[in-house]
Amino acid sequence: MKKTSLLFIAGLWSSLGYAQQKTIDQKVDSVLNLMTLEEKAGQLNQYSGRNVTGPVHERNVNMLDEIRKGHVGSMLNVKGAKVTREIQQEAMKTRLKIPLLFGLDVIHGYRVTFPIPLAEAASWDLDAIKLSAQVSAREAAAAGLHWTFAPMVDISRDPRWGRVMEGAGEDPYLGSLIAKARVEGLQGKGFGDLQAILACAKHFAAYGAALAGRDYNSVDISKRALWEIYLPPFKAAVDAGAATFMNSFNDINGIPATGNKYLQRDILKDKWGFNGIIVSDWGSITEMTAHGYAKDLKHATQLAITAGNDMDMESRGYRKHLVELVQEGKISIADVDNAVRRVLRKKFELGLFQDPYRYSNEKREKQELNADKNRQAAKEVAKKSIVLLKNETQILPISKTVKKLALIGPLAKSNKDMKGFWSVEWENDELVSLYDGVKSKLGKNTDILYAQGCNINDTITSGFAEALKVAQQADVVVMAVGETFDMSGEAKSRSDIHIPGVQEKLIQAIQETGKPVVVLIMAGRPLVFNYTANHVKSILYTWWLGSEAGHAMADVLFGDYNPSGKLPMTFPRSVGQIPLFYNYYNTGRPPLKNDTRYKSAYLDIPNTPQFAFGHGLSYTTFKYADLVLNKSEMNLNDTITVSVNITNTGKYDGEEVVQLYLKDEVAQPIRPVQELKDFQKINLKAGESKNLTFKIERSKLSFYDDDLNYITQPGDFKLMIGSASNDIRLEQKFTLR
Numbered sequence: 001m002k003k004t005s006l007l008f009i010a011g012l013w014s015s016l017g018y019a020q021q022k023t024i025d026q027k028v029d030s031v032l033n034l035m036t037l038e039e040k041a042g043q044l045n046q047y048s049g050r051n052v053t054g055p056v057h058e059r060n061v062n063m064l065d066e067i068r069k070g071h072v073g074s075m076l077n078v079k080g081a082k083v084t085r086e087i088q089q090e091a092m093k094t095r096l097k098i099p100l101l102f103g104l105d106v107i108h109g110y111r112v113t114f115p116i117p118l119a120e121a122a123s124w125d126l127d128a129i130k131l132s133a134q135v136s137a138r139e140a141a142a143a144g145l146h147w148t149f150a151p152m153v154d155i156s157r158d159p160r161w162g163r164v165m166e167g168a169g170e171d172p173y174l175g176s177l178i179a180k181a182r183v184e185g186l187q188g189k190g191f192g193d194l195q196a197i198l199a200c201a202k203h204f205a206a207y208g209a210a211l212a213g214r215d216y217n218s219v220d221i222s223k224r225a226l227w228e229i230y231l232p233p234f235k236a237a238v239d240a241g242a243a244t245f246m247n248s249f250n251d252i253n254g255i256p257a258t259g260n261k262y263l264q265r266d267i268l269k270d271k272w273g274f275n276g277i278i279v280s281d282w283g284s285i286t287e288m289t290a291h292g293y294a295k296d297l298k299h300a301t302q303l304a305i306t307a308g309n310d311m312d313m314e315s316r317g318y319r320k321h322l323v324e325l326v327q328e329g330k331i332s333i334a335d336v337d338n339a340v341r342r343v344l345r346k347k348f349e350l351g352l353f354q355d356p357y358r359y360s361n362e363k364r365e366k367q368e369l370n371a372d373k374n375r376q377a378a379k380e381v382a383k384k385s386i387v388l389l390k391n392e393t394q395i396l397p398i399s400k401t402v403k404k405l406a407l408i409g410p411l412a413k414s415n416k417d418m419k420g421f422w423s424v425e426w427e428n429d430e431l432v433s434l435y436d437g438v439k440s441k442l443g444k445n446t447d448i449l450y451a452q453g454c455n456i457n458d459t460i461t462s463g464f465a466e467a468l469k470v471a472q473q474a475d476v477v478v479m480a481v482g483e484t485f486d487m488s489g490e491a492k493s494r495s496d497i498h499i500p501g502v503q504e505k506l507i508q509a510i511q512e513t514g515k516p517v518v519v520l521i522m523a524g525r526p527l528v529f530n531y532t533a534n535h536v537k538s539i540l541y542t543w544w545l546g547s548e549a550g551h552a553m554a555d556v557l558f559g560d561y562n563p564s565g566k567l568p569m570t571f572p573r574s575v576g577q578i579p580l581f582y583n584y585y586n587t588g589r590p591p592l593k594n595d596t597r598y599k600s601a602y603l604d605i606p607n608t609p610q611f612a613f614g615h616g617l618s619y620t621t622f623k624y625a626d627l628v629l630n631k632s633e634m635n636l637n638d639t640i641t642v643s644v645n646i647t648n649t650g651k652y653d654g655e656e657v658v659q660l661y662l663k664d665e666v667a668q669p670i671r672p673v674q675e676l677k678d679f680q681k682i683n684l685k686a687g688e689s690k691n692l693t694f695k696i697e698r699s700k701l702s703f704y705d706d707d708l709n710y711i712t713q714p715g716d717f718k719l720m721i722g723s724a725s726n727d728i729r730l731e732q733k734f735t736l737r
């Protein structure tokens with residue numbers, strides 16, 4: 001091993017730090033040239049702290065000893081200014097004093113929990129989504145963290161897959177804009193800024209297309225589907241400057257993502273020019289043996305580094321086999337050096353070589369975590385994430401002067417469930433339940449009655465009697481039903497996505513009392529709730545709204561906020577319809593309104609969803625008028641300007657997400673019946689009108705042909721403007737010459 005005095009190293013880092021004229025890459029090379037092969041392997045090894053988020057392969061490692069020996073480049077699941085400082089101090093005892101990176105799954109908030117990402121996607125409010133990421137980054141950075149394994153940008157069309165809660169839904173266009181907003185929110189003003197942390201676009205790629213919605217299952221899709229549906233949000237993340245990527249557990253057409261050169265080198269690093277870090281998912285290197293793709297961990301290690309995987313999260317393959325694989329000539333030192341450069345570059349960019357402890361500041365941590373401004377931000381985002389599915393007899397909003405209000409259901413008083421899956425540093429008493437929110441909203445003159453009625457997921461109905469008694473006494477009943485927070489998330493696939501247990505039976509019992517009933521459904525995924533959808537007049541989908549859940553729900557229930565959310569995923573009538581999505585192909589035998597004989601249809605259920613992509617109501621109504629295209633023909637270098645007038649025709653101020661869809665009428669290969677190509681979320685006072693403008697340019701008309709050329713074909717297009725994918729208000733045709 002090269003002997004290098006600590007004095008020399010200390011002098012070197014400080015000289016590097018101050019020699020601003022040296023570029024980051026020159027500094028990186030200065031360090032790389034000092035490193036032994038073993039130290040290089042160490043930089044590519046990431047261990048977890050005690051709080052594990054995956055299967056533990058071996059426990060008998062002395063982490064601090066490993067760190068001191070220079071065998072660790074990054075730790076995950078270590079958090080807090082004090083602890084990260086202590087662990088970083090161990091890294092400063094290594095020969096070269098290369099600082100550690102601390103990473104954690106800050107998916108929707110660190111101490112203040114924001115709505116789950118799928119809920120935020122329902123806001124269609126990119127500023128709100130960016131704000132959520134900014135606050136999450138600020139708190140995480142104050143807690144000593146450099147890196148979050150977010151945003152998860154996996155498109156999914158299958159609500160059986162529990163991780164839909166973590167993404168932005170089924171649409172590549174919306175998903176791409178949200179990926180950009182989240183990366184920009186997390187990385188803020190750029191590295192070096194103490195509120196910026198490394199974002200991580202995951203899981204690369206197509207993890208959301210798992211067969212049968214079963215987590216970690218195989219993915220079998222065409223390359224065209226890969227490029228058209230699943231890759232766009234990742235490209236958006238690269239364009240937004242995402243510092244890191246995480247690959248995925250799944251195989252794609254028989255090649256595990258972690259060992260997939262096409263994905264990691266050909267597309268991400270070469271075609272897209274990504275110069276950040278690709279980290280494996282937890283154990284996904286070693287799992288290539290289970291896939292049957294590698295014969296053992298050493299072989300899996302060789303396949304992973306060669307395919308472009310830079311850092312090894314908890315397979316320990318790089319720690320154990322990288323050195324010998326280089327010595328045996330089975331992998332190139334160039335691949336190892338390239339990976340190490342990527343890691344060192346991020347450490348320089350974060351300023352960790354100059355000050356390894358700059359993020360580990362207990363005073364700043366104390367000031368930042370759970371700060372009122374952070375909670376206020378969480379409440380604002382939560383309100384915008386709520387979707388009004390039905391309000392047929394305008395029970396909502398409920399008057400604040402209501403005399404007797406009954407809160408019924410297993411989630412009415414739950415604090416812990418409000419956090420959803422992937423919450424981090426929450427305290428139960430910092431999570432506001434629906435009951436807490438309603439109580440703090442309504443004055444003394446409202447009698448709030450309560451009954452749990454039933455549990456979430458069993459067959460016990462003995463609580464119905466009490467619930468019925470409470471309902472009978474009330475003027476209005478608000479019910480809170482759904483899943484538990486951990487019935488969606490990682491490894492939480494469900495073959496049956498009905499609202500679990502006897503909750504719909506309870507809803508039916510209460511509904512049949514004839515009282516005005518509002519049902520709030522809380523979940524991390526689209527659920528099936530046929531009785532409720534067909535019989536209850538007012539339904540709000542509130543997902544998991546985080547720390548300020550109860551206050552946000554109360555604001556909507558009593559009209560202090562007019563709900564504005566729109567579904568980012570299709571809600572099926574039955575799990576048997578899945579995969580069911582809005583941008584489908586018409587087929588050669590589309591069902592006719594009243595004739596499904598010999599058509600692409602079921603005998604027992606319509607093809608249409610229970611609630612469509614883009615659906616969401618308001619307490620007010622909006623009129624769409626005067627759709628005007630400045631021309632009806634365009635050529636490839638042209639732009640068509642579209643204008644439309646929207647009027648708030650109700651008595652409440654409110655927001656509307658005006659959606660623009662296109663259909664390429666005839667194309668080879670065929671194009672979907674509609675594709676979201678633009679939207680604007682606008683705020684209109686009661687009676688107010690606003691003229692909106694959209695631009696149609698080539699990028700909105702292009703698609704991949706079978707040879708993966710990104711093409712545009714002349715022909716007719718149908719332009720649709722509406723309030724949902726199945727609520728098109730205005731249409732017009734135009735032609736691409």
Ligand code: GLC
Nearest residue numbers: 053054105149202281282490
């Ligand atoms: C998990 C997840 C991944 C997460 C990682 C670290 O298995 O798949 O999203 O970032 O491990 O917790």
